Amino acid sequence: MLHPKYSWKSLQSDEGKAKLLSEQLNISPLVASLLMTRGISDLNEGKRFLYGTLADIHDPFLLHGMKEAVARIKAAVDNGERILIYGDYDADGVSSTALMVHLMRRLGADFDYYIPHRSKEGYGLHIHALEQFHKNGFTLVVTVDTGISAVEQIEYANQVGMDVIVTDHHEPPAVLPNAFSLINPKLPYCTYPFKGLAGVGVAYKLALALLGEDTPLEWTELAALGTIADLMPLTGENRLIVTYGLKSMAHSAFPGMTALLGVAGCTKDEVTSTNVAFGLAPRINASGRMSHATRAVSLLTSTSVEEAESIANELDILNKERQLLVEDIANEALIQLESKEQAGNLPDVIVVAGEGWNVGVVGIVASKILERYYRPTIVLGINPETGDCKGSARSIPGFDIYEALTHCSDLMDHYGGHPAAAGMSLSREQLINFEQRLNEFASGKLEPEHFIPTLLTDLECPLQEITLPVIEQLEELAPFGMGNTCPRLLIRGVKLLECRQMGKEGKHLKLLVSQNGKTVEAVAFGKGELAPILASESVLDLVAEAGINEWNGARKPQLLIQDLCVSHVQVFDYRGSRYPATKLDELREKLVSISACSLGTMAIVSDNGADALMGIDLKQTAHWVYDYSAGVKPMNEIATSEGSAAVKTLFVLGLPESSNMWSKMIGKFGSLERVFLLHPKQREDHEVVQAPSREQFKGVYALLRKHGYQPIQQDELVKAMMGRTGLSRRMLDLTLDVFEELGFIIRTSRIITLNETPSKQPLESSSRYIELGMLAEMEQMLLHGGVPQITKWMLDQMQGAS
Incomplete structure (x- = not known):
């Protein structure tokens, strides 16, 4: 199991509607059904989904603030003003910044760009950066993938005479900045039809508004990269943008994109959203996480093949370093959580923090912890000198982490993000209150079903x-x-x-x-x-x-x-292992590292013989032995304390003397999921029983009658009959047990006497005859049967036991 x-x-999926859609679009019923499960149920929606073009995307001027932004940028270009592009350090922000660089080059603008250092400065606009660019004569700031919550920073820009155009897609806060123009489809008063644009998607819409039909098709590559990397929905116009972007990447005009595909090992025929997500995006992100995001912008804006290849190799190395760093921090974080997990005190919202943890990778670590525990997770890096904490959050469906952070906004210096992911900064002194407040908020939101991944x-x-x-x-x-x-x-x-x-x-x-x-x-x-x-x-x-x-x-x-x-108990065949103790240790070591197994759910079952247990450490594993009345009984403290209900993995080192013991044992271990057969392939005495037949019993009884009614030692009688019947000593002993039950013989202290006046009884009326048949079946199965036959046999037994 x-x-x-x-x-x-x-x-x-509605089969009737799917059939109609299949006929209308001339597609297979299978594809039509899949469209239905994606919420596409009519002809026009289906056409847009399957055959849409860039002509189908929405008018960029439907975005609130777009008209004002376009006029201001054109005026700045015409008047020779200096324009600052202010971006973010993740792949979406890098793609957005790179796209704006290409746009400004196309417009002939006097511009520069700035991306804050992830660990030294953190997310968002910073007054010190705006101050420096103001001194250098910049009068217009265009943000990409950031700015929607920069109230104080934009107020400073206004005071020194800098206009700020915000293009962003993050959740707008309750108080919005007083920018020259705010462009964000999620603004409550923005009626733009599609709310799922990435930051680069909003930047691309600004480019379309400024250039119209002259917007280069290859810019969709940058929009596709950021959209996929930021996990935006590939529906609506995102789907169209990404579709065209991926096609363009296959023969990219950007040296940087070609070089990036090369180091990621993607050929022109392998440019898919999956390869972008797992090949390109991590290397772009590695720039901002491990160094500075400007290197990635340089890659995506380079016109030199040699420079692009050099930077791509640099980012590839950074990504490898990032992977090692993530593994180290994740291990440290998991150690922090082990004690809580073992004590059953794992909180609904996990908050872990560590000194010196690289804040550039804490978001990835949060994703790994969430994957393991399936709980909203926040991972923070602590600056040991200042006590400042910067972190990232990842959440599960049904729990809006941005809403949760808003509930704790008074404890943080800054925060922002989406329902599923966010970033924040706060003082070390607030960590305990922060975790407590988050979990208080979660107690009113999270139900048991939220913790079951679907x-x-x-x-x-x-x-x-x-x-x-x-x-x-x-x-x-x-x-x-x-x-x-x-x-x-x-x-x-x-x-x-x-x-x-x-x-x-x-x-x-x-x-x-x-x-x-x-x-x-x-x-x-x-x-x-x-x-x-x-x-x-x-x-x-x-x-x-x-x-x-x-x-x-x-x-x-x-x-x-x-x-x-x-969904059934699994049987693993290690019968006849030359060194069963060694094999058992090997199996236990493998199993204990698997999340589905633990030492507390493992048990060994054996007969009372000591040979099978030689060399086996029983200190950490429950040990049970077969028992006539109960099926099995505990033989060490672990077995007694844990009980039979805890056993999920059973190691069979020996067989019982009766099938009744086996059946009772199977019924006793009602939670069994897997059985490892480690017993020998033959009995130690080399004597097996065989399915009883009437002819066998008639033959044995006939020999008894020939012997007469004189008492005889059982051992002597059995020895004499072995050669004449071809039956084993054990089979003859069991046959005599049946005869005794039926009253055919009288046995006292192993002295056998034939009953002169036995009553006529059918063999099938003997419980020992029936048990002999079941014993023969059990031994035949467990000694010689194949795994499929044993599995079916055991499942039948379990169903009977239940």
Whole structure:
């Protein structure tokens, strides 16, 4: 058994409407159904989604403040004023700044740009920077991806005679700055139809307003990069902008973009939203996180191939350094949380802070902690000299972290962001109050269901339907990203044929699964730890994305697994191990590192013999032995204290003397998820029982009658019969047990006497005869059966026990 990481919920589609949409758009019913699950139900919406062009995007002048901004910028260019572009240090801010640089070059403006240092200055406009540029004669400031909450800073600019045009997309605060123009689709009085623009999206709209049809198509590349990196929804006009941007990237006119694709290992045929998100965006972000974001702006605005390649390599190195730094800080943060987790005191909103933590990567660390604990998470870096804390927040659906921070606004020096992610700064002295206030706010917002991550599935289908033509149809819905995820397919009841770890340190899984004769390869990234608890021949349910694996000119379907589960007890076959104690230690070591397992849920079951336990450390693992009356009984303190209900992983080191013991044991361990068979492949006495037959019993009884009615020692009798019947000593002993129960013989102190006047009784009326059959079945199964047969047999037993 393996529990899924997520709660799976299926999106619903109206089959009748989907069929009509399929006919109207001349698309497959499958694609039509997927459009329906994305909220697209009529012909015009479907056309815009599938076949929209840049001509379909909204008029930029619908954005409040755009008309005034355009007039002011044109006046500044005409009058030779110095214009400052003020950006942000993340990939959205860098893309926005780069796009504005290209715009100002196209306008022939006298300009410069400024991005604050992430760790030294922090997010947003800073008066000291505005003061410096004012001294240098700058009279107009155009912000990109920032500025909507810069009330004091813009008031300063007004006082010294600098006009400020704010282009932003972050949540507007209650008090807005008194800027010359505010352009933000989220302003409460802005009637712009699409609210999901990234910061670079708003900057692109400003470029369109200034240049109209003369706006270069390649600028959509910058807009696509920032939109994808900032996790904006790939719906509406974002979808159109990103679609054109990705197409343009494949033959980019920007040396920097080409160089960036090169270091990320993307070929022209591989420019997808996924590759941008995981290849390009992290390297752009690494500039601001590990050094200064101006290097990334230089990359995206460079006209020199040599310079672009040099900077791209530099950012690639920074990204590798960033990955190592994130791992170190994440480990430190997890150590802080371990004690709370073990004590069951993990708060609803996690707040962790550490001295010297690089504030450039705390957002990534927050994402990693959220992924592990599925709770809103804030990670802060503390300046040990000043006590200033700067951090980032990541949240879960249903909990608006920006709203939560607003509730604590009096404790912070600055904050800003979105419902799902935010940044803040505060004093070290406020950390305890900050965490307490956040959790007080969360107590009125978060319910138990919020802490269960949900995975939405688009449709359920068998493995046979996942063909190359179907996958190509699914790709019609690309580009994929937030708000338009790659279709997730629910596939139930596939058999696991092969499972192996792959990649660095075995972090990923490669599976081979089959169903009704169809076999498909599958990859599960980041799930390598599950390999030891996925048994061959197990039946899996999968949620997966379908892709195409191309190798040496061959193309075949491939599944990218998002989540998986096994709904039955799994059996792992290590029978006949030469050194079972060593194998047991090896298995325990592997399992204890898996989040789904723990030492407290593991147990060993054995017979009373000591040989099987030689060399096995039982100090940390519950030990049980077979028992006639209870099935099993505890043999050490752990087994007694934890109880049988806690056992999920069972190591079988020996077999019981009766099938009744086994059945009771199975019923006792009612929470079993996996069973590891480590017992020998044959009994120590080499004597097996076999399924009883009437002919066998008739033959043995006939020999007894020939012997007569004189008493005889059982051992002597059995020895004499072994050669004549071909039955083992153990089988004959058990046969005599049946005869005794039926009254055919009288046994006293192992002296056998044939009953002269036995009553006629059928063999089937003997409980020992029935038990002998069950014992034979058990031993045949556990000693010689295959894993699928053993699994089915055990499942039947569990159903009977329940």
